[in-house]
Amino acid sequence: MLTTREPAVLVLEDGRTFTGRAYGHRGETVGEAVFSTGMTGYQETLTDPSYHRQVVVMTAPHVGNTGWNDEDDESGRIWVAGYVVRDPAIRPSSWRSRRSLEDELDRQGVVGICDVDTRALTRHLRERGAMRVGIFSGDVAAASRPELLHRVQAAPAMTGASLAAEVATKEAYVVPPVGEKRFTVAAVDLGIKSNTPRMMAERGIEVHVLPATATLDDVRAVAPDGVFFSNGPGDPATAETQADLLRGVLRAGLPYFGICFGNQILGRALGFGTYKLKYGHRGINQPVMDRTTGTVEVTAHNHGFAVDAPLEGATDTEFGAVTVSHVCLNDDVVEGLEVRRDERLVAFSVQYHPEAAAGPHDAAYLFDRFCDLMTTSKEVRA
């Protein structure tokens, strides 16, 4: 098995090169190199639209052990641009597995590389920051290193990339509530994961998933009790349209909940800047403090950008007083924002993933908080 794999090469934009063996689809791919530290949930990671145009390095050494099943996809396809693992499973073992991970990667044309010192690569990215990377296998692997490096350096960088529209749904669709309907939510898809509408639906929410290009009229058209902006790939600085839309939503007094990209857009809508983290947060073990309760939750992260807001005190804005509600305890990065008007919560968002998938369920309460917000808002209006 091992001996039949042909060589492959991974080239970073700073020239560091790792040799390994071909994995998944044969060919070439270029993207932003990021590492993910989750030990479970590769199927969810691969199908998470936020990883669009990124080459994901798995720090967990064995990948593919549980194969590929028909239930755990977070979207309709694999989004990662490339996949780097140390030790791919030869045979999957799980009662839910339908095929091997490698077959699925190959079927979806995802170029990967294995047998790489992924820890050395991770340490390199940690020290030097996320950067562009290329994986080359098959015939192209034989090209000269300067040539390959040139191809990597020619690729577009993540900063300044506007990608949400590339991954979001083109047509609006509705996810019906489970049981009795309690709320209607307009969810703007910037790269939404399947589990987000599912968790809303479980709480009696009828979720109208709208394309990334949705306008305020589109939102109003579903007569929502609340508005939601999803996670998604790319640089939040390019999402001015969505920030405008959000300002409209807030002015209209609609309760708002945002996740990840939706948090960054709230930040921008409120007038804060966003910036690129050196190597981002990608994993399912990140400690975040909910400053409203003082408790720590272990959370799923996947973000390369963050909101630049003051950790202490409130900032007055047109929409109300803004405070940082959640902070990552590892590095004090802003992980959540809250907007209150007259002490009353009107909008909130988190940088991490309460929908988990993959990851711990500690932050699932945020969906309840959204329901509470919509309930109070209804009462206030009534």
Next chain:
Amino acid sequence: MPKRDDIRSVLVIGSGPIVIGQACEFDYSGTQACRVLREEGIRVVLVNSNPATIMTDPEFADATYVEPITPEIVEKIIAKERPDAVLATLGGQTALNCAMELHERGVLEKYDCPLIGANVEAIQLGEDREKFKGVVARCGAESARSAICHTMDEVLAAADDLGYPVVVRPSFTMGGLGSGFAHTPEELRRIAGAGLQYSPVTEVLLEESILGWKEYELELMRDTADNVVVVCSIENLDPMGVHTGDSITVAPALTLTDREYQRLRDISIKVIREVGVDTGGCNIQFAVNPQDGRIIVIEMNPRVSRSSALASKATGFPIAKIAAKMAIGYTLDEVPNDITQETPASFEPTLDYVVVKVPRFAFEKFPAADDTLTTTMKSVGEAMAIGRSFTEALQKALRSLERAGSSFHWDGPRPTEEAARALLDSARRPTDGRIVQVQQALRGGLTVEEVHEATGIDPWFLDQMALVNEVAEHVATATELTPELLRLAKRHGFSDAQLASLRRMPEAVVRGVRHALGVRPVYKTVDTCAAEFAARTPYHYSAYDEESEVAPRERPAVLILGSGPNRIGQGVEFDYSCVHASFALRDAGYDTVMVNCNPETVSTDYDTSSRLYFEPLTLEDVLEVVHAEQQAGPVAGVVVQLGGQTPLGLARALKENGVPIVGTSPEAIDLAEDRGAFGRVLHEADLPAPKHGTAYSAAEAVEIAREIGYPVLVRPSYVLGGRGMEIVYDDETLSGYVERATLAGPDHPVLVDRFLDDAIEIDVDVLYDGEEMYLGGIMEHIEEAGIHSGDSSCALPPVTLGATELERVRESTLRLAEGIGVRGLMNVQFALAQDILYVLEANPRASRTVPFVAKATGVPLANAAARIMLGASIAQLREEGVLPRHADGGRMPAKAPVSVKEAVLPFKRFRTADGLVVDSLLGPEMRSTGEVMGIDHDFGRAFAKSQLGAISGLPTSGTVFVSVANRDKRAIIFPVKRLVDLGFRILSTSGTAEVLRRNGIDADIVLKHAERGEGGQSVVDLINAGEVDMVVNSPSGPSATTRADGYAIRAATAAMDKPIVTTVQQLAAAVLAIEAVQRDDLDVMSLQDHAAALDLYGIEAPA
């Protein structure tokens, strides 16, 4: 939430002696806890009866009580010390049970010192099976269908309802003691009968069988703010049916999707909250049906456990340390992660490597025992290995066991299909070494599906083993060893020795080729975070990858080789010496580098040494670490003397490979180990040894025995722990021994020694620097010579030896130290018979008794030894105050209290295939797993404490059954008479009763087991009925029936957990002890007070 300010003093309860199911992992956790609490300025009061532990060293607590962990004694300590709180969650089941008893007796309330960590209600919810099932149901999870039973009738009725096979689990026992699978009503009667007996509340749980399901364990941590994190997930390679302590386990879990894993996590968190463990660690075990994923919660421990030690070492997250901080009020986010120092402890470690733990068994010590692995834990130790892949970690772990045949092999022709099927058939029954049978079955061409069907081992793991076979095939058939091929094999964990065997060349040649081709391991770091943050703690493991993380250093390094997995004969006492050496040498300005593979120990705590390499202790692995460290900076040398036989066995080969060995030279070690060379040393020193000879065949052995005279002691050469030793009285038995064991051969001679009847055995530990000797202590054994020193109890200072005899011991020991050329520690065993002091053996290394001697005399022997090995002189150490300036342990002050060491034996864990406990007779082969220490004013009281610590103590009233061999009858008259005076009723067989009556002692006669007719009651029946409180039974005569009778008596006694006395000397000691307990004048005294009272350091030079 900051530290609580209402706690200024805490009583920490330790776990007592090392027993199966409760080993030195609790020394690791307790040591961490004591350190943390003291750092926080809290006064630590510690109680632990085990002297071999590091936690009981005086510097780890403010008041250290090496006293029995019984509610009576602990109450005395509480009354004296008045702690503000009691921490019992770090001392295993022993501490938890003691805490519960203190609660029930109202002691905790009376002295206003509540439990911290887990409260009484939480302990009950977690431990009581019925209550726990309610917890599980309230958390929306499932338990196995089950029934709680208190009588055999209830048991049988419940089994009919649940269907066979059923699982039996006694309540409130540790290490799964007494649990098992019953496939038939007969088996059920036996297992449940014993289980009801073991359970302190006479309660067993019967459960539907989930045999063959996948088994998982999650380690959790909670703080006072209700933050919960999962520290580690562990997956058992051996599916349900084998106790997790006896299973090969893997971290992290490797065959679960995120959905299933998160489901386990959700349940775990709900359970810890529902049980209400306030703070600290706990673990939860799950079974998962491999067909459909149905999850069953098996059990939880509301305390730190063996698995938490494993999880701590596997992740770098120090569970016990953090648990101690949580117990005094900190929250997880307030405590920094030691390894990154920047990020908080309120996170979940993520691994970029695989950890495999394999158990180590000791069935060879109990040949009669059924070696099937069940839900009762039987292993005595474990090895852990870390690799960048499962195959690498697994193969490293298997070779860490240091046991012939424990590793995968490709010797001989590939098994035929028939042979492979036979192997697979044996592998259906889980045993030690099953994994090698599985590997061979796969090698023989059986498919992963077939092997999975037979063993229940997950196909993913089997596939990895098939991959190892595939790589082996490549290695065997390749035309040459290319760098690529070597790297491939190394990445799957192949040792040079395995490659050598595959290539039919010497190991040294493989290594030479490999080094010439530049194929060497790199060292990665265990950092809790998969490299997301920089690690500040050099905790390394080897991998054949690209980048090494060993940092350069300036200070000279000393490598200390640890003792590997615990086994009978080599346990925590060797870890004690290694750890102390590390502390002493760090203080002396060296960087210490620990190499070890035992996850239970303090030595493998990343805090102990300057650097830690979690590696197997084989020549190859040690040489590579030495190489890596030599690349990093100067290396002063390698210490091989402190970790027992494991590192000692590597000394010569290391030296041949150019590695500097400090302390006693490998040549000097050989002088003591090699029979002929040692004979010459003795001759030159003019010291007598028992007559002996070396035999290469049965006939030769008989010839030698006739010449030197029976009885003789026979054993294979080069053994530790008396492996295979027997005392033989006649030709027939002797030839039988040699032939049966097929021990003798050109390479494996058998040693035949004259056995000294009625000799007093003496143990001595000394330090020698080439010029001066420091006598650490002289111990007098209570049992006569012939019982392995590790199994025998002993007293320090000697209780019956006179000053002249002690001086002779000192003189002889000095001559031995000189003759061998010791630099550091040496242990000598003498036998005093007919006024001749015979030398039995000398070991130029740290012995099992070093920690005991250190505590009894208040002198840090191991620290001093380490300094001497690196060149310090005894004079210098006396000057520095490390050693007493003028006195030593061989001349204890007249007022000195007596310290007694007693062995703890595991017989009741081992049952024959018929369900009887194996024979508990002591002999020259060591079988104890641990030891306790008792200190008090005189021998009787000290011995009483040792019995309280080792077993549940001696009876103070009731019935004593006495039946002894003819040669012992004369000697028992006085002690038995005294027992009658003390109020005991004596029960005896006719022969012994006759002798007693003639001496004016009334004894009730009871039938021997063999004499029992229809309807009669034999002594065994009375023992089984609980009507006998103590048994005095010395092995007698050659007749098969008396032997069988003696065995039946001892087996029943062991099964009933009653004290059994098998020698006359023990009987005398027991009588003194019973008197002391009856008078109720056992005082408690801390080691600190003991050392101050003894004051060896204050003794002036003789005028």
